Amino acid sequence: MRKLQPATQASEQIILQHNPFYSPAALSGTAFEDLVASFQSHVPTFKASPPGPRQSFRWKSDVVVGPGLGVFRRNRYTADWAVTKKATDERLSIILPIAGVADATIGTRVSTAPPFTALLAPASLSHHIKLRCVGGEYASVTLMFDVDVVSRVLSAIFDGAKLSKLDLTPLLDLSTGAGATFNLLAQTIVSGMLDARLFERSPLAMSLLVESALRLIFEHVPHRLSFRLNRDQLEVAPRYVRRAVDFTHANMHQPLTMIDIAEAAGVSVRSLQAGFRKFKDTTPTAYLRRIRLEAVHAELSLSENRLPVSEVALKWGFTQMGRFAAQYHARFGHYPSETLMWTR
Incomplete structure (x- = not known):
């Protein structure tokens, strides 16, 4: 993780305020049960562990659903809580912390995702994620890629590969290289999804953006089939x-x-x-x-x-x-x- 000087931190915060990830959320409240209910129709079955009874809890959140993707953007909480999931499908969730830290156990891997790091969580692998506040706040954006688009992109690259068998490395640094490119793609996708007119004008463009983001992940994040990328380029x-x-x-x-x-x-x-x-x-x-x-x-x-x-x-x-x-x-x-x- 980069260590920023105070002046650099201030400049970066100004930039982030214009980032689509920081636009105001549509829903808010103080009851943990209301937060969980707001996710129920969009998130596969999960078990939520609420904040401690003595913790003051406030939340802001919203969900925008588009072709091939559900975007859970601008999630903000003032107390720690955890989520445990176990599904059978091939969805891929990518969590982008903005403030605070996401501690995760995905399959057998234990990882910590601070800001400027993406956490890759295949739905088919059991995982436990604790959303931990730093300075009294946790905030993140989550991109959830649908089964059909994940399967289509994987089939195009690796002929029949399954996400659950890929053993995808769970962390991606967003500050440089492929991570920085993915971060820009994610911001573009979120901006487009927030503008409903873009869906009507160019749904194909949005679909291509979603597939490009997934292709970048599968081609640049290490996994069991990474060796085939170089081999396939030769033949x-x-x-x-x-x-x-x-x-x-x-x-x-x-x-x-x-x-x-x-x-x-x-x-x-x-x-x-x-x-x-x-x-x-x-x-x-x-x-x-x-x-x-x-x-x-x-x-x-x-x-x-x-x-x-x-x-x-x-x-x-x-x-x-x-x-x-x-x-x-x-x-x-x-x-x-x-x-x-x-x-x-």
């Missing part, structure tokens, strides 16, 4: 494989055949199969099945989903329910009915 898949991948993602809800994919890629079926084996370490059919399974898993993991498993499976091209359930279990380690049960 880039040919254009026809990339065309096939793009076509498959765009049309995975359609009844695709190998001939359809090969024609879209502009090569023969045999060449397509050889290209996928060499550069994707799989077959086109297996690749299509995997991304369809991920789409089903993402939809079943949404708390707002009200469709039964069979309808979601049919929607994404699975017609034989027994075989689908077995393939789902092999991919995610549990059955689709269990995913649905955990989210309701």
